[in-house]
Amino acid sequence: MSPSAPTLPQSSAPHQVAARRWIAHLDMDAFFACVELLKYPELRGEPVVIGGGRLQQPVLQEDGTRQFARMRDYVGRGVVTTSTYAARAFGVFSAMGIMKAAKLAPDSILLPADFEAYRDYSARFKQAVANLCPIIQNVGIDEIYVDLTEHGEQAPAMAARLKAAVFEATGLSCSIGLAPNKLLAKICSDLEKPDGLTILAPEDIATRVWPLAAKKINGIGPKATAKLEALGIVSIGELAQADMAMLRTQFGDLYTGWLRQAALGIDDRPVQTSRETKSVSRETTFERDLQVVRDRATLSEKLESLCTRVAGDLDKQSLAGRTVGIKLRFEDFSTVTRDITLPSATADAAAILRASRDCLRRVPFEKKIRLLGVRISALCDPAVVTRQAPAQAELFPAL
DNA sequence: TCTGGGGTCCTAGGACCC
DNA sequence: TCTGGGGTCCTAGGACCC
Numbered sequence: 442m443s444p445s446a447p448t449l450p451q452s453s454a455p456h457q458v459a460a461r462r463w464i465a466h467l468d469m470d471a472f473f474a475c476v477e478l479l480k481y482p483e484l485r486g487e488p489v490v491i492g493g494g495r496l497q498q499p500v501l502q503e504d505g506t507r508q509f510a511r512m513r514d515y516v517g518r519g520v521v522t523t524s525t526y527a528a529r530a531f532g533v534f535s536a537m538g539i540m541k542a543a544k545l546a547p548d549s550i551l552l553p554a555d556f557e558a559y560r561d562y563s564a565r566f567k568q569a570v571a572n573l574c575p576i577i578q579n580v581g582i583d584e585i586y587v588d589l590t591e592h593g594e595q596a597p598a599m600a601a602r603l604k605a606a607v608f609e610a611t612g613l614s615c616s617i618g619l620a621p622n623k624l625l626a627k628i629c630s631d632l633e634k635p636d637g638l639t640i641l642a643p644e645d646i647a648t649r650v651w652p653l654a655a656k657k658i659n660g661i662g663p664k665a666t667a668k669l670e671a672l673g674i675v676s677i678g679e680l681a682q683a684d685m686a687m688l689r690t691q692f693g694d695l696y697t698g699w700l701r702q703a704a705l706g707i708d709d710r711p712v713q714t715s716r717e718t719k720s721v722s723r724e725t726t727f728e729r730d731l732q733v734v735r736d737r738a739t740l741s742e743k744l745e746s747l748c749t750r751v752a753g754d755l756d757k758q759s760l761a762g763r764t765v766g767i768k769l770r771f772e773d774f775s776t777v778t779r780d781i782t783l784p785s786a787t788a789d790a791a792a793i794l795r796a797s798r799d800c801l802r803r804v805p806f807e808k809k810i811r812l813l814g815v816r817i818s819a820l821c822d823p824a825v826v827t828r829q830a831p832a833q834a835e836l837f838p839a840l
Numbered sequence: 841t842c843t844g845g846g847g848t849c850c851t852a853g854g855a856c857c858c
Numbered sequence: 859t860c861t862g863g864g865g866t867c868c869t870a871g872g873a874c875c876c
Contacts, residue, residue: 581847777870812845814845
């Protein structure tokens with residue numbers, strides 16, 4: 442195949458006339474931050490940053506006004522979960538360390554994340570969409586894909602109705618990308634944020650998608666971006682024209698093939714309305730790094746608590762699991778995991794704790810510990826648990 | 841002043857089995 | 859002197875996403 446002149450995906454191959462799909466990606470605008478603005482309308486227009494747990498709630502004063510924490514007063518660990526557009530203007534974005542963000546915007550207001558409220562608003566906006574269009578895939582708390590194919594040429598009008606319905610149900614704005622597949626819809630929803638409605642036809646790919654940075658493609662992260670840049674590839678168009686053999690020097694066959702397809706805007710994945718849970722986990726970053734010997738009691742306590750929470754999550758979801766694993770992050774940010782597969786599935790906190798301790802014994806402890814996590818996978822219905830695997834004695838008759 | 845928490849998927853080597 | 863081979867499970871690590 443010639444490396445020059447990439448061809449656009451054909452809308453209909455001669456042997457197989459695929460119906461054109463209309464896929465919407467709906468993304469709530471600065472979701473957590475906007476929910477907070479509904480709670481605290483006096484903050485509208487202010488730079489506001491939402492951070493992870495362990496933060497102070499606003500204090501209600503005697504005169505009825507609220508006293509908010511400022512970024513500059515923050516000391517400790519933690520990252521920015523999200524921020525209002527006013528805060529983003531200072532360069533404060535998600536995943537940035539709060540201490541670093543405080544340097545950029547010391548006077549910004551800092552609020553703790555209120556996941557209960559976000560889940561509530563999430564359910565509301567998803568229900569509003571479901572009332573109009575039932576084929577929905579949950580992506581996260583603030584994003585969904587919606588299959589609007591059945592609306593045909595009316596899909597853009599339906600997308601506009603979805604935006605209105607979401608606003609009516611929540612008082613919040615969202616941005617929608619409407620395109621022939623999920624990959625393009627996702628790229629699109631980001632083009633006119635906030636409150637955008639962006640429609641992309643296959644013939645627009647060369648003019649509207651190819652000029653964008655390759656990292657705008659969902660699935661091209663920091664590592665792949667760096668490798669692509671080393672090959673002189675920055676834009677999606679450059680990726681579409683790149684020599685496959687050259688790409689293969691950096692990426693495996695599978696990923697290379699996917700990169701090319703993605704750059705051409707080809708994506709056949711369906712909108713998946715349901716998926717089963719594959720794993721359940723809980724982890725915690727300590728306020729200070731812990732030492733195995735000196736902080737043994739604290740570590741033991743944390744481990745127990747994590748196992749209890751995992752067991753609670755399993756119970757809530759009516760699940761049990763057979764593979765129990767632990768995760769440790771050390772002071773230098775290096776991470777190790779250990780796991781063990783049990784003879785039969787469990788949802789019991791004590792059993793998970795025993796397995797976790799077995800795993801921990803296999804970890805070399807030379808550095809201080811920053812994070813501890815517990816995970817369970819190989820999940821199944823707890824009703825299956827009674828079907829025991831062979832006992833140890835049967836598995837190892839010689840012993 | 842470093843870098844949260846909850847997930848999914850992929851790779852790769854070794855054990856083990858037929 | 860030598861190289862089976864395919865399939866599945868288990869374990870560890872890493873990239874990526876929201």
